[in-house]
Amino acid sequence: MKIHEYQAKEIFSGYGIPVPQGSVASSADEARAATERFGGRAVIKAQVHAGGRGKVGGVKVAQSPDDAAETAGAMLAASLVTNQTGPEGVPVNQVLVEELADITTEMYLALTVDRVERRPVLLASASGGMDIEEVAATSPESIHTEAIDPVLGLMPYQARRIARRLGLEGPASSAAPGLLSSLYQLFVDNDCTLVEVNPLIVTGDGGLVALDAKINLDDDSMFRRPALRELRDRAQEDELEAQAAELDIAYVNLDGDVGCLVNGAGLAMATLDVTSAAGAAPANFLDVGGGASVEKVASAVGIILSDEKVRRVLVNIFGGILRCDIAAEGIVQAYRAANSDLPVVVRMLGTNVDDGKRILQESGLPVVFTDTLSEAAEAIKQAG
Amino acid sequence: MGILVDENTRVMVQGITGREGSFHARNCMAYGANVVAGVTPGRGGSLFEDTVPVFNSVEEAVAETAANMALIFVPPPFAADAIVESADAGVPLIACITEGVPALDMVRVARYLEDQPVRLIGPNCPGLINPGARCKVGIMPGAIHLPGRTGIVSRSGTLTYEAVGQLTGLGIGQSTCVGIGGDPIIGTSFVEVLRLFQEDDDTDAVVLIGEIGGSMEQDAAAYIAAEFTKPISALVVGASAPPGKRMGHAGAIITGESATAEAKMRAFREAGAVIIPTPADIGSATQEMLRANGLSA
Numbered sequence: 001m002k003i004h005e006y007q008a009k010e011i012f013s014g015y016g017i018p019v020p021q022g023s024v025a026s027s028a029d030e031a032r033a034a035t036e037r038f039g040g041r042a043v044i045k046a047q048v049h050a051g052g053r054g055k056v057g058g059v060k061v062a063q064s065p066d067d068a069a070e071t072a073g074a075m076l077a078a079s080l081v082t083n084q085t086g087p088e089g090v091p092v093n094q095v096l097v098e099e100l101a102d103i104t105t106e107m108y109l110a111l112t113v114d115r116v117e118r119r120p121v122l123l124a125s126a127s128g129g130m131d132i133e134e135v136a137a138t139s140p141e142s143i144h145t146e147a148i149d150p151v152l153g154l155m156p157y158q159a160r161r162i163a164r165r166l167g168l169e170g171p172a173s174s175a176a177p178g179l180l181s182s183l184y185q186l187f188v189d190n191d192c193t194l195v196e197v198n199p200l201i202v203t204g205d206g207g208l209v210a211l212d213a214k215i216n217l218d219d220d221s222m223f224r225r226p227a228l229r230e231l232r233d234r235a236q237e238d239e240l241e242a243q244a245a246e247l248d249i250a251y252v253n254l255d256g257d258v259g260c261l262v263n264g265a266g267l268a269m270a271t272l273d274v275t276s277a278a279g280a281a282p283a284n285f286l287d288v289g290g291g292a293s294v295e296k297v298a299s300a301v302g303i304i305l306s307d308e309k310v311r312r313v314l315v316n317i318f319g320g321i322l323r324c325d326i327a328a329e330g331i332v333q334a335y336r337a338a339n340s341d342l343p344v345v346v347r348m349l350g351t352n353v354d355d356g357k358r359i360l361q362e363s364g365l366p367v368v369f370t371d372t373l374s375e376a377a378e379a380i381k382q383a384g
Numbered sequence: 385m386g387i388l389v390d391e392n393t394r395v396m397v398q399g400i401t402g403r404e405g406s407f408h409a410r411n412c413m414a415y416g417a418n419v420v421a422g423v424t425p426g427r428g429g430s431l432f433e434d435t436v437p438v439f440n441s442v443e444e445a446v447a448e449t450a451a452n453m454a455l456i457f458v459p460p461p462f463a464a465d466a467i468v469e470s471a472d473a474g475v476p477l478i479a480c481i482t483e484g485v486p487a488l489d490m491v492r493v494a495r496y497l498e499d500q501p502v503r504l505i506g507p508n509c510p511g512l513i514n515p516g517a518r519c520k521v522g523i524m525p526g527a528i529h530l531p532g533r534t535g536i537v538s539r540s541g542t543l544t545y546e547a548v549g550q551l552t553g554l555g556i557g558q559s560t561c562v563g564i565g566g567d568p569i570i571g572t573s574f575v576e577v578l579r580l581f582q583e584d585d586d587t588d589a590v591v592l593i594g595e596i597g598g599s600m601e602q603d604a605a606a607y608i609a610a611e612f613t614k615p616i617s618a619l620v621v622g623a624s625a626p627p628g629k630r631m632g633h634a635g636a637i638i639t640g641e642s643a644t645a646e647a648k649m650r651a652f653r654e655a656g657a658v659i660i661p662t663p664a665d666i667g668s669a670t671q672e673m674l675r676a677n678g679l680s681a
Binding site for chain 2: 084113115116118119120133136137149150151188191193218219220221223224250252254262263264265266267268269270271272273274275276277282285287290291318319320321349350351372373374377
């Protein structure tokens with residue numbers, strides 16, 4: 001789960017990590033008032049869940065309160081399209097108005113879980129403010145990595161080593177270990193999958209400030225982080241994806257016209273690949289899960305049918321825990337509820353497959369049955 | 385023979401009285417697995433299916449039944465505890481089926497297991513099956529399997545069944561099928577399973593099914609190029625996934641170039657593995673590979 005920069009900075013502040021003075025505004029007037037409080041000049045930052053906003057006008061310096069009002073007003077009026085969003089972009093419902101920072105050096109810091117090391121790693125680079133993927137590609141040696149033993153936590157010597165690698169001196173060097181250890185504590189306490197500070201700056205008087213803050217939270221830990229769950233902003237999510245998430249259905253909206261209903265994430269990915277290889281384009285990834293009920297399958301198919309770009313539906317169920325008759329009943333229910341006549345190619349195998357096929361056959365839906373993955377792909381191509 | 389599980393596997397099911405645990409414990413027993421104990425704290429003293437004793441703790445279950453493998457179905461908040469409880473009781477092989485274990489829980493578990501003589505399979509995996517030994521320790525549909533000499537290792541559940549279905553349809557039997565799990569932090573990697581297949585006299589060839597995310601496939605490719613001597617066919621799914629999106633599995637998210645399906649396929653090709661072009665070709669590509677190597681199904 002992603003959260004906004006201003007929310008991340010509130011969490012940072014709670015851990016004593018310095019962030020610029022700032023104020024969230026959801027109107028031009030609020031942005032003007034905040035800028036007045038910061039002495040007449042401020043940075044206006046669009047609050048969106050997508051990265052890459054700096055390159056497309058999502059971060060601007062306002063030279064006066066009126067300028068701030070105008071800038072914020074324009075940001076709030078339009079969706080922001082970045083290289084990480086679709087062409088429709090994401091809505092900007094808030095801007096963060098911040099005091100101007102006195103920057104002498106920009107650096108990069110991140111904490112994430114390394115799959116190979118199987119432990120948290122702290123990444124640090126003296127090349128801050130840039131796209132870190134670019135830094136990793138062009139000068140990987142400039143990124144310092146520190147693996148953290150979860151039993152010990154980040155040790156002070158590791159923090160000092162990072163400070164040294166970053167070339168910090170004087171007060172910034174003394175402040176770094178405390179900041180890094182707070183950052184690690186924050187990462188653990190909140191079940192983060194990513195904490196990124198890009199840039200971390202050294203100010204004119206030698207202080208360290210997190211000029212930007214990004215936090216991604218582990219969806220699987222939300223059961224024990226009820227307060228963090230409240231930070232979710234549905235407006236930033238795709239409408240169909242948000243609906244699916246509430247129903248605990250793994251769904252990703254894609255560009256094509258073939259609605260896909262599959263059980264199991266791997267088989268769902270495989271189904272998309274086979275569909276694409278046959279020259280048809282999937283409209284979505286959908287894993288309805290193992291122990292799905294008739295209602296859950298019906299909701300999943302309902303989401304597919306409510307997607308306006310869907311022209312044909314591909315069902316690929318390998319019945320194990322999920323029985324084919326349950327899947328079939330869910331499909332029929334959803335088609336009736338949506339009053340849909342979109343062609344549906346069905347490939348079913350496993351538990352209660354005969355019952356499943358019979359239910360679909362007797363339903364009168366425009367069903368084409370296939371036995372193998374390749375036949376299913378061919379049939380869905382024909383249905384287009 | 386096969387790897388990891390066989391006739392000598394004595395299975396203890398943690399969470400045996402739950403909905404999923406009881407359903408699958410029954411299916412494992414019906415297939416022929418030797419389920420010797422169940423564990424559910426607070427439900428000790430009862431019998432599951434009139435035959436399997438249920439204990440309050442793993443410690444008691446192991447002491448009473450000499451269980452040597454744990455199969456875990458407990459809900460995500462309790463999965464880390466269940467794994468460590470089994471490790472602590474000296475259970476050498478643990479398969480954790482549970483999906484949705486917090487990543488930082490698994491970080492701590494993985495750290496703890498580093499110092500223990502324990503192999504963890506999963507979490508978020510379908511488990512293991514050795515059809516020749518009639519030993520199923522997991523949630524896969526047993527009926528689609530056929531005893532044979534081809535090993536399968538996969539990050540997925542249902543896609544593994546798809547692979548098995550295609551192989552069995554062509555008369556290609558399986559020595560052992562291992563689902564290593566779809567999470568970012570898992571107990572056993574592709575390389576570790578490949579090592580076991582390499583040493584197993586009853587495995588002639590291997591099918592590997594990877595997916596987008598992480599770099600475990602590249603590690604497997606490096607091992608294949610350096611040490612693996614048996615024919616191996618490889619599939620990587622998720623070519624059509626957009627970057628940054630979680631495709632169901634927490635581990636299947638493209639971050640960085642090495643995590644893409646294309647990069648992983650390239651690594652396997654360069655390592656000399658047979659590339660399975662699409663998920664519809666798992667059976668046919670593997671059949672061709674076996675023939676080219678003079679191996680029977």
